[in-house]
Amino acid sequence: MRHHILLVLHLLAASIWVGGHLFLSIRFLPEAIKKRDASILKNFKGKFEPVGMPSLLILVITGIMMAYDFDVTFTKWFSFSNAIEKVVSTKLILLLTTMVMAICADIFVFPKLKSDRLLPASLLIITVTVIGVTLLILGSLVRIGGF
Numbered sequence: 441m442r443h444h445i446l447l448v449l450h451l452l453a454a455s456i457w458v459g460g461h462l463f464l465s466i467r468f469l470p471e472a473i474k475k476r477d478a479s480i481l482k483n484f485k486g487k488f489e490p491v492g493m494p495s496l497l498i499l500v501i502t503g504i505m506m507a508y509d510f511d512v513t514f515t516k517w518f519s520f521s522n523a524i525e526k527v528v529s530t531k532l533i534l535l536l537t538t539m540v541m542a543i544c545a546d547i548f549v550f551p552k553l554k555s556d557r558l559l560p561a562s563l564l565i566i567t568v569t570v571i572g573v574t575l576l577i578l579g580s581l582v583r584i585g586g587f
């Protein structure tokens with residue numbers, strides 16, 4: 441029951457994180473590029489962050505707790521020794537990549553974002569979205585034994 445509650449919280453947070461980024465990539469990013477309007481991306485960021493960041497935190501906490509249920513404890517991370525542990529370690533690497541990209545977005549990309557220079561932000565948004573979808577697919581592999 442405990443694991444199932446964690447899984448439901450994990451799935452809710454994943455819906456917000458991945459759904460938000462897909463919506464941004466499919467709906468707002470093309471609009472910002474078409475209208476050459478950086479404010480569309482800045483507005484989305486400002487509104488999504490207060491919901492998206494707690495979701496990412498919930499994903500990390502519930503993910504690590506569920507990994508412990510599969511006996512993938514801290515000492516086994518990044519050993520790539522069995523199928524489930526490979527999924528968890530790959531997820532952790534992608535999660536760290538996402539966090540580094542979020543910091544880069546805040547420090548380097550968004551402060552310099554201009555309507556005639558949307559390429560760096562576009563690449564960042566698409567990469568974080570693809571990583572999010574990959575994390576979701578990796579998660580779905582656990583129930584079939586990992587890879």
Ligand code: HEM
Binds near residue numbers: 581
């Ligand atoms: C953006 C980040 C993440 C997303 C979008 C995500 C998404 C998902 C999804 C969709 C599932 C499928 C659950 C199912 O098959 O019903 C899942 C399962 C799982 N995730 Fe994540 N996840 C993320 C981060 C993490 C992290 C950081 C960890 C651990 C370090 C983790 C560990 C797990 C585990 C262990 C499962 C298997 C749960 C089970 O089948 O009982 N996840 N994840």
